[in-house]
Amino acid sequence: MEAAGVDESGSSRPGARVHAKRHRLGPDALWGYLLISPVLxxxxxxxAYPFLLALYFSVSRVxxxxxxxxxxxxxxxxxxxxxxQFLTALRNSLSFTFFAExxxxxxxxxxxxxxxxxxxxxxxxxxxxxIPWTMPISLALLGWKWMYDPQFSVINRVLQHVFRxxxxxxxxxxxxxxxxxxxxxxxxxxxxxxxxxxxxAGLTSIPHDIYxxxxxxxxxxxxxxxxxxxxxxxxxxxxGLIFDVTFTLGDLTIVYLLTNGGPYGTTEILPTIxxxxxxxxxxxxxxAASALLLFPILLVGMVVFLRLLYRRQDV
Numbered sequence: 001m002e003a004a005g006v007d008e009s010g011s012s013r014p015g016a017r018v019h020a021k022r023h024r025l026g027p028d029a030l031w032g033y034l035l036i037s038p039v040l041x042x043x044x045x046x047x048a049y050p051f052l053l054a055l056y057f058s059v060s061r062v063x064x065x066x067x068x069x070x071x072x073x074x075x076x077x078x079x080x081x082x083x084x085q086f087l088t089a090l091r092n093s094l095s096f097t098f099f100a101e102x103x104x105x106x107x108x109x110x111x112x113x114x115x116x117x118x119x120x121x122x123x124x125x126x127x128x129x130x131i132p133w134t135m136p137i138s139l140a141l142l143g144w145k146w147m148y149d150p151q152f153s154v155i156n157r158v159l160q161h162v163f164r165x166x167x168x169x170x171x172x173x174x175x176x177x178x179x180x181x182x183x184x185x186x187x188x189x190x191x192x193x194x195x196x197x198x199x200x201a202g203l204t205s206i207p208h209d210i211y212x213x214x215x216x217x218x219x220x221x222x223x224x225x226x227x228x229x230x231x232x233x234x235x236x237x238x239x240g241l242i243f244d245v246t247f248t249l250g251d252l253t254i255v256y257l258l259t260n261g262g263p264y265g266t267t268e269i270l271p272t273i274x275x276x277x278x279x280x281x282x283x284x285x286x287x288a289a290s291a292l293l294l295f296p297i298l299l300v301g302m303v304v305f306l307r308l309l310y311r312r313q314d315v
Contacts, residue, residue, distance in 0.1 A: 057288035064282035076289040086290060089268040093294075096184060096269060097248045103188035104244065108195025115196070116203050126200075133193045141257045144186050148172035148258070176266035179259050183267060186254050191244060198240035202233030238309040246298055270294055 058076055061069035080086045111129070115122060132140065147154050156169035172182045206229065214224045230237070252271035255261060261268040261276065268276075270290055278287015 054288040054292055057284045058292050060285060062284040064284065072285075076285045077293075079286065080289055080293070085265050085268060086273060088265065089270050089273040089290070090293070092180075092267060093249060093269040093271075094297075096187065097245060099184055100187045100191065100248050101241070101245060103184070104192040104195040107188065107192040109199050111192070111196040112199035112203055115200055129193045129196060131193075132190050137190065137253050138257060140190070141186070141254065144182075145173070145258065148182050150174065173259055174263055176263060179263060179267050183255055183258055186258065187248065187251070190254070191248065194244065195240065198236060199233070202236040203229065205236075206232055235309060238305050242302055242305050245301060249294055249298060 059071060059073055061072050061076075063069075115126060115129075119125075146152060150156075150169070150171050150173075153169065153172065155172070159165035159169060170178045172178045210228060210232075211224070214228055219227070250271060252269075252275060255267055255269050255272050256275070259267045261272045270293060274287045274291035277290060278284050281287070
């Protein structure tokens with residue numbers, strides 16, 4: 001009895017229970033770690049190691065020609081904020097992202113409500129909806145470069161022959177203002193189908209009884225969207241917004257293939273100036289520093305979005 005009492009008291013201790021639980025779940029935990037080990041290796045090799053290496057480059061003086069000249073602290077970041085070209089790229093990145101998200105939201109919400117209605121060939125339209133998102137962007141940009149070509153532009157032909165535009169046709173990729181608009185249009189065209197699918201997924205998850213009750217109460221479209229739809233699909237909207245903002249801020253392809261940062265560096269963004277400085281120019285330190293500035297911007301934005309989401313859920 002005394003031995004049994006010792007065993008019972010020993011087994012009732014928290015440490016003994018944890019030890020027994022760990023021992024009981026040991027094989028399952030080992031198997032779980034084994035299954036996720038390829039993903040962990042992938043993250044360590046292609047995400048963590050490049051990030052830490054870029055972080056080291058950004059606080060050191062490293063060039064392709066001169067090698068590693070040692071630790072310099074935050075001098076590289078201070079140099080960036082004295083560089084007018086970098087400030088232009090930072091301003092373009094933030095403004096591109098803001099206007100692109102507004103355009104994608106307006107077009108995506110409108111298209112989602114259109115596809116929610118009973119229209120013919122709705123399933124076919126939904127299938128074609130994702131073509132801009134799934135099409136290889138390099139292939140799509142060949143078509144856009146032709147549409148923006150100063151000599152063979154179909155957009156300029158439409159302006160001249162349909163809208164009777166009598167002035168000099170716009171040089172879409174050679175003028176600073178028009179090239180900004182051209183890049184913004186392509187970014188919105190590529191991304192608004194994704195926004196429409198996200199909103200449509202949220203709308204279809206709401207029971208029709210809620211829409212009917214709102215109509216009976218006399219709620220218009222704006223009130224229905226603000227007071228009923230948005231609170232119900234807020235998690236979907238916020239996750240989609242975080243993903244799209246991250247993708248837009250870090251997208252190199254559209255600017256690189258359309259204007260390569262031109263004309264005269266007026267359409268440079270943070271990814272392109274990082275590429276031009278670090279890869280083409282060989283200045284790895286300043287290239288890494290300009291690329292890593294995206295990280296705090298995205299981190300702050302993500303924290304703000306998630307806090308807003310949690311606050312809505314608490315309410």
